[in-house]
Amino acid sequence: MNCTENLLHENLGICGDNLTFAGYDTVELAKKYGTPLMLLDENKIRNTMRTYKNAMQRYFGEKARPLYASKALSFVGMYQIAMEEGINTDIVSIGELYTAIKAGFPLENAFFHGNCKTDNDISYAIENKIGFFIVDTYDELYAINKIAGEYGVKQKILFRITPGIDPHTHEAISTGKVDSKFGTAIETGQAYEITKTALSLENIDLRGFHCHIGSQIFEIEPFCDAADIMISFIGEIRERLGYTAEYLNLGGGFGVRYVESDPCIDYSENIRRISEHIREYCENNDLPYPIILMEPGRSIVADSGLTVYTVGSVKEITGYKNYVAIDGGMSDNPRYALYGSQYTVLCANKMREKCDYVCTIAGRLCESGDLIQENVKIPKVQRGDNIAVLVTGAYNYSMASNYNRVARPAVVLLGETDRLAVRRESIEDVSRLDILL
Ligand SMILES: *Cc1c(COP(=O)(O)O)cnc(C)c1O
Numbered sequence: 211m212n213c214t215e216n217l218l219h220e221n222l223g224i225c226g227d228n229l230t231f232a233g234y235d236t237v238e239l240a241k242k243y244g245t246p247l248m249l250l251d252e253n254k255i256r257n258t259m260r261t262y263k264n265a266m267q268r269y270f271g272e273k274a275r276p277l278y279a280s281k282a283l284s285f286v287g288m289y290q291i292a293m294e295e296g297i298n299t300d301i302v303s304i305g306e307l308y309t310a311i312k313a314g315f316p317l318e319n320a321f322f323h324g325n326c327k328t329d330n331d332i333s334y335a336i337e338n339k340i341g342f343f344i345v346d347t348y349d350e351l352y353a354i355n356k357i358a359g360e361y362g363v364k365q366k367i368l369f370r371i372t373p374g375i376d377p378h379t380h381e382a383i384s385t386g387k388v389d390s391k392f393g394t395a396i397e398t399g400q401a402y403e404i405t406k407t408a409l410s411l412e413n414i415d416l417r418g419f420h421c422h423i424g425s426q427i428f429e430i431e432p433f434c435d436a437a438d439i440m441i442s443f444i445g446e447i448r449e450r451l452g453y454t455a456e457y458l459n460l461g462g463g464f465g466v467r468y469v470e471s472d473p474c475i476d477y478s479e480n481i482r483r484i485s486e487h488i489r490e491y492c493e494n495n496d497l498p499y500p501i502i503l504m505e506p507g508r509s510i511v512a513d514s515g516l517t518v519y520t521v522g523s524v525k526e527i528t529g530y531k532n533y534v535a536i537d538g539g540m541s542d543n544p545r546y547a548l549y550g551s552q553y554t555v556l557c558a559n560k561m562r563e564k565c566d567y568v569c570t571i572a573g574r575l576c577e578s579g580d581l582i583q584e585n586v587k588i589p590k591v592q593r594g595d596n597i598a599v600l601v602t603g604a605y606n607y608s609m610a611s612n613y614n615r616v617a618r619p620a621v622v623l624l625g626e627t628d629r630l631a632v633r634r635e636s637i638e639d640v641s642r643l644d645i646l647l
Contacts, residue, residue, distance in 0.1 A: 218467060218554050218600055219513050221251050229558040229598050231516050232624040236558045240596050243620050244634060245520045246538030248607050252291070252625035254514040255603075258477070259295040262506055265478040269485035270502040277321055279462045279507030280306055282604040283515070287623060287631040289313035298341075300505050304334045311338060321368070321459075321505075325392050332357045336365060343367045344420050344459070346393055351408060358413035365413060368420045368459055369394060371401045373439040377424035377432035377463065393421070396443050405447055416453070418500060419444065422461025425508060428473055430480050433460060434487040441488065445497040458500035460484075466512040468601045469552045477509060508604040515603020517543065517619070518558060521595045522574065532569035534588075536597050539573010540580040541616040543599065543606045547579045555586040558596035563589035571597065575614050607632075615640050 217223065223230040228237040232251035240247055262276035277298040280288060284301075289310045292299050298319040301307045310320060318341040322331075325346045332354055335343070345351050345367045358365035370393035375381070388395040394404050408416045423436050437460060444455045467474055485502075492499045519536035526532045545551040555571055557563070567590040573580035582599060591597070610618045617635035622628055 218470065221254055221513075222516075222600070224561045227559055227562050229556055229561050231598075234624050234628060236516065236518050236598055237596050239622065239628060240518045240520065240558070242628075243622055243630070245518050245596070246536070246542050246619040247518045248542070248602065248619050248621045248632075249516045249518065250511070250603060250621060250623050250631065251514040251516075252623045255288075255291060255511060256295055258506075258510050258514070259292065259297050261477055262481075262504065262510070263295065263297050265481040266502065266504060269482045270488075271499075273501045275319075275503055277459075277503055277505045278510055279505045280310070281608060282507030283511045283606075283608050284309055285607075285621065285632045286313045288511075289315040298503075300344075300507075304331050307335060307338065307340070317341060323370075327353070329353060329357065333361075336361050336363055341366060342417065344370050345408075346370050348404060348407070351404065351411070351414065355411045355413045363413065364415045366415045366417050367408070368418050368457060369401070369404060369408070369416070370420045370422070371396060371440065371443065373421050373423065373436045373443075375421075375423045375432055375436045375439070377427045387423070396439065401443065402447065402450070405453070406451060409451060409453055416455075418455035418457030418459070420459035420461065420503075422505065423463060425463045426465045427463045428465040428475060430483050430487075433463075433480075433484050434491075436460065437484065437488050438491055441491060441497050441500070442495070444500065445495065448498065454498050455500055457503060459503040459505065462505040462507050462509075464506055464509040466508050466601060466604070468512075469554050475509070477506075511603035512605075513601045513603065515601065515606065517599045517602040517606065519597045519599070521591050521593055521597060524569075524592060531585075532567065533572045534569045534591055534597070535572045535574060536582070537574055538616075538619065539575045539582065540577065540611075541573070541575055541613050542610045542619050543573075543582060543602060544609050544611070545605060546581055546583055547577070548609075553583045553602070554600040555583050555588060556598045556600065557588045557591050558598040560589040560591070560595065565589055567591070571599075575616065612640055 228235050266274040275298050277300045278292045279300045290313045293315050300321050302324045321342045323344045372393040372395045374388045394401045448454045519538050523535045540547045565587040570584045571582040620634035621632035623631045
């Protein structure tokens with residue numbers, strides 16, 4: 211098969227022999243900025259944010275909002291883009307919060323997640339007037355109540371609830387997802403109890419509930435199932451405690467196409483279908499229709515990202531396999547090493563050549579498991595060729611490390627012009643925290 215038939219997304223193309231991304235020649239960009247290089251399609255990020263916002267407001271109601279789950283990709287420019295597109299954000303640490311502050315992001319639209327917020331995290335967020343905490347446990351609830359009291363604030367919160375859904379079988383199950391480090395389970399009665407407690411606390415303003423059932427979910431049924439369980443829970447709370455939740459946050463998790471065999475998803479259509487289901491369920495069961503929030507991370511940035519590397523060596527082990535080693539690896543993309551994630555790999559400067567060379571793309575780090583993908587088919591490559599790994603916008607740069615004291619890549623935004631959004635780390639950056647003994 212010829213590579214030209216095999217382009218996964220509409221922002222990919224071919225010019226001469228080279229791969230283009232968002233209309234830019236990736237080989238030229240590699241020359242200009244060096245490799246490894248993280249490229250981002252700014253228009254696609256903005257369009258996806260708009261798609262979510264418009265569809266949610268249209269189908270769920272004017273007050274519905276997407277929250278960009280910024281753990282997927284966090285740097286100052288991302289919060290500026292989210293702010294300009296008028297969407298809210300999730301943060302999970304004061305590092306992300308500080309980054310949002312540097313962007314000038316309005317923190318009343320920020321939601322603080324995480325299963326182990328420290329007193330310092332809570333104080334810092336309240337001091338900076340965070341919109342909401344999404345609360346996991348009693349420990350956190352009491353800590354927020356105490357610290358909010360010290361600041362003279364009645365702090366808005368949502369509770370993270372585990373509805374007990376396995377998104378990959380669609381089934382509501384009694385163990386498994388109830389057994390999670392995140393949230394409080396409905397099934398054990400603990401979600402009811404913690405709600406009752408929250409309503410009695412002086413400095414806590416409980417506004418509703420949250421659930422997040424998983425990631426890379428292609429169907430809508432798991433979201434509908436989760437919504438049913440959550441709305442029934444809201445109904446139960448209303449009946450037993452006389453408290454009506456204002457918000458229901460359905461979390462993130464829409465799937466993204468990484469390889470040919472993954473389906474394409476129409477996010478707007480999915481939102482429409484989920485909204486119809488929820489309206490029907492509320493009407494049939496005489497339950498209140500809440501303000502819906504969603505938390506897309508991966509689906510906002512994944513296919514807006516692409517990483518370009520340079521081949522450093524090709525090793526053919528007779529009778530075994532071929533290794534193509536690149537100048538990055540698990541230090542900028544740990545996802546194959548972590549969970550065997552699938553990726554599409556192309557040779558960016560040989561787009562018109564036959565893809566008949568079977569090889570494993572290996573990183574440069576000192577771990578045998580430092581692989582980007584095994585058994586891919588690309589043209590025969592040599593030192594100096596450029597390898598493009600597609601759909602790397604989410605959970606790549608944000609999970610990058612300095613293992614082996616490798617510097618992290620530059621991030622370049624491709625919009626009307628190409629512009630640096632995060633500069634490449636230097637070797638001085640890598641040792642900047644060290645103290646000479
Ligand atoms: C990771 C996460 C998200 C984003 O999930 P995606 O699969 O990237 O859309 C949303 N909400 C919570 C609570 C998360 O932990």
